[in-house]
Structures are given as structure tokens and as C-alpha cells.
Amino acid sequence: MEQTFKVAYTQEPQRTSFLFHGNIDAHADRHLEDVVRQASSPTVQLDFSNVGRINSMGIALLLRTIKSLKSEKQAEVQISGLNQMNSMLFKMTGIFLMARELGA
């Protein structure tokens, strides 16, 4: 089933955590802009446990989001919950050069 992209977030003093749900593609654009707006802690965790497919447009949007989190919010970005396929894509596109995978 097609999964509409949604984001839930929790705020702690030192960390803002975003839990992503669904597929990440062009439709995630506005939601990922909100992620940058809402992040307000020195550490930002992006949790992909409930993410299905991430296509090339989704990868471009994630790269833009992580870049903005680092440059505009000076945040350390952490990634968790990747499936095998998405982990391969993150390696191929250099996302792991910008964000650390928790537990890796």
C-alpha cells in the first residue's frame, strides 16, 4: 500500500527526534522543511524505522534537510532505523558523510 509521508517529533532538552512514516519522495518536501523549522536542540535524530521506499527525489530532499540542519541550526544529525535498501542508498549518496548512524 502507498504510504503517505508523515512526521512525528519529540522534544527533549538536548535532542529533537523526528520519526518518519511512509515513503519519502517529492511529496515529502513540505514536511522536511518543517523538520528544519522545528529542530531546536544541539542534536537532531532522524528515525527511519517506519519508512518504506526512499526514491532519488527523496534522497535529494533528505540531503537538503540535513545540510540545512547542520548549517542553519548547527545541529549534529543522527540517523537510526534504516532498512537494508535505504542503508545502501545512504552510503551511495554520501548521507553518512553528513550524519552519523546510531548503533553503526
Added chain:
Amino acid sequence: MMTEESQGPATMVFIGDPLTGCGMTVGTAGLFPEGPDVQERILTGSADKPELIDELLTVIGDQDESRALLCQKAGLMADEMLENALYAAPRDSSGACLFSKGHPRRLLPMEQIRLRYSYDGARLALEVRDSWGTLTAAQVFSFLAINTATAAPDPERAGRGLFFMWRLLDQFYVNIRPGRETVVGGCLQLRPAPVDATTP
């Protein structure tokens, strides 16, 4: 140990002249298996995409780890091929895109997009053809070269979808008949899941 990633990019078959970008009138016979098991679907618009990908994933099934990985790859490959046909292929006479990604669209009256697939329990063949023929050989090679040259993260880099196909498909082909048709396809093998695909 070989990991999924260390198997390297697909064998690429480009049907056409890579120097001039002119396509040849050679079909894709031999690259896509013909026969009664081949399924063909004709799109009417972008709204068909999720349903077609779901159909493909249902055919494969995800009852074990290897099939689950094949499903993840197949879903992504179909997504990229269909997005290219829906949004990258339609261009005006100046080469500008007619439609933006993320905006729902219906096919134009003379436009055709066809998805074909065949799965025999061990190998999935997948192919999408559009009736534009606007992709050029120079673009294909340039996209693969740009994305191969550096792993530095760049959100604006073009051609990432084709790069994913080249890296993840076991065989990858492009057949361009300029102004008439672009066919992008390839195959994925079901193979035992690696013990640890993240180990270098």
C-alpha cells in the same frame, strides 16, 4: 564476503550510438524475456504508480529476507523508471520539462507509458517505455559519471535515479529512439540475503 553493495554496478547495455546520441532501430529482444508470463500495464496518469508498484511487490512477496530485499529494490527501480517517464521525459521544443515532480498529472492524448514485468520466482525483469525519446545517450553517460565521480553529498546533483538503476540492477539497458521512444529496463536476481550487508 560479497555484500549486496560490493557486487558493483550492473552490466550496462546501451542500444544506440553513445557518441552521437542517435538511437538505432534495434529492439530490446533478448534483454527482456518474452512469453506468456510477461505482464504489461498501460498508465493513464501518475495516480497509477502506487497501484502498479503494489502489484509488483505482491507478485514477488516478502515472506523471507531475500524476497523482502528484492521487494525493496524492485519497488525503488519501478518508482524511478516511472518517475522518469512521467516527469523527466515530457519536454517542450526547448527541452524544458512540462511537468514537475510531486504534482499529479494525467497522460497527454498522444502520450504512452507502458510498464512490463516478468517474475519467474528467481529473476525479475522490469521495463518502462515512454513515447517521448527525449533522453540522450550523452545525458545517460554524464549522469552515471557525475554520480560515480564523487560520493560528496550534493542535493542538486542530477541523474541520481539512473545512477541507482545502474548500481542496483543486475542488468541495465537503455534504448532511445530520439523523439519517438525511450525504454529503460533491467533485471534483479533473487539471491540469499547477505549476512551483513553493511560490513565493508
